[in-house]
Amino acid sequence: GQNIDQPTEMTATEGAIVQINCTYQTSGFNGLFWYQQHAGEAPTFLSYNVLDGLEEKGRFSSFLSRSKGYSYLLLKELQMKDSASYLCAVRDRDYQLIWGAGTKLIIKP
Amino acid sequence: GAVVSQHPSWVICKSGTSVKIECRSLDFQATTMFWYRQFPKQSLMLMATSNEGSKATYEQGVEKDKFLINHASLTLSTLTVTSAHPEDSSFYICSASGTSDTYEQYFGPGTRLTVT
Numbered sequence: 001g002q003n004i005d006q007p008t009e010m011t012a013t014e015g016a017i018v019q020i021n022c023t024y025q026t027s028g029f030n031g032l033f034w035y036q037q038h039a040g041e042a043p044t045f046l047s048y049n050v051l052d053g054l055e056e057k058g059r060f061s062s063f064l065s066r067s068k069g070y071s072y073l074l075l076k077e078l079q080m081k082d083s084a085s086y087l088c089a090v091r092d093r094d095y096q097l098i099w100g101a102g103t104k105l106i107i108k109p
Numbered sequence: 110g111a112v113v114s115q116h117p118s119w120v121i122c123k124s125g126t127s128v129k130i131e132c133r134s135l136d137f138q139a140t141t142m143f144w145y146r147q148f149p150k151q152s153l154m155l156m157a158t159s160n161e162g163s164k165a166t167y168e169q170g171v172e173k174d175k176f177l178i179n180h181a182s183l184t185l186s187t188l189t190v191t192s193a194h195p196e197d198s199s200f201y202i203c204s205a206s207g208t209s210d211t212y213e214q215y216f217g218p219g220t221r222l223t224v225t
Binding site for chain 2: 041102
């Protein structure tokens with residue numbers, strides 16, 4: 001079967017750095033996505049990785065290792081507004097998105 | 110660019126009635142639209158994928174006669190929840206992919222359905 005694993009919940013301090021990991025086992029691979037979802041709202045796109053390596057976009061970076069079936073989302077200089085769920089999703093060989101359950105990130109002052 | 114709207118943003122209906130939710134791509138043509146359902150504190154669950162002009166492909170366990178999807182144009186898809194029951198109460202989200210093979214799905218703001 002297809003599976004995406006990410007931690008259920010993480011806590012971090014304002015101004016710090018946090019890394020959210022995602023491991024996957026899917027039928028084929030056509031890219032990995034990270035989305036941010038605030039409570040009661042639809043997800044918003046954060047990043048896309050299809051090749052190995054690090055993609056940096058402002059305070060957010062995303063890393064991919066296809067051989068290890070592993071990705072992480074790195075958030076720097078955490079702000080209170082970063083409190084949200086972070087969803088990892090992998091597009092399989094049929095171009096279907098397989099979603100992780102999401103990681104709830106709690107930022108404390 | 111790449112804005113997707115949904116209407117209504119929230120709706121309350123009585124058990125047994127039908128509710129239609131619209132999903133529109135405002136500034137691009139969406140060849141493929143996706144409908145998701147999300148229960149509280151759970152991840153997104155794909156319900157169906159629809160391509161303009163053809164029948165939707167439903168995920169296993171989703172009743173196609175209960176959740177009617179119509180993708181009549183490149184900018185509009187509708188989801189009709191027929192004979193709604195309280196267990197259908199959920200957050201319904203649509204997303205759309207454009208014609209230029211964008212790798213990104215653009216999400217609508219979601220519709221919160223409460224069935225009493």
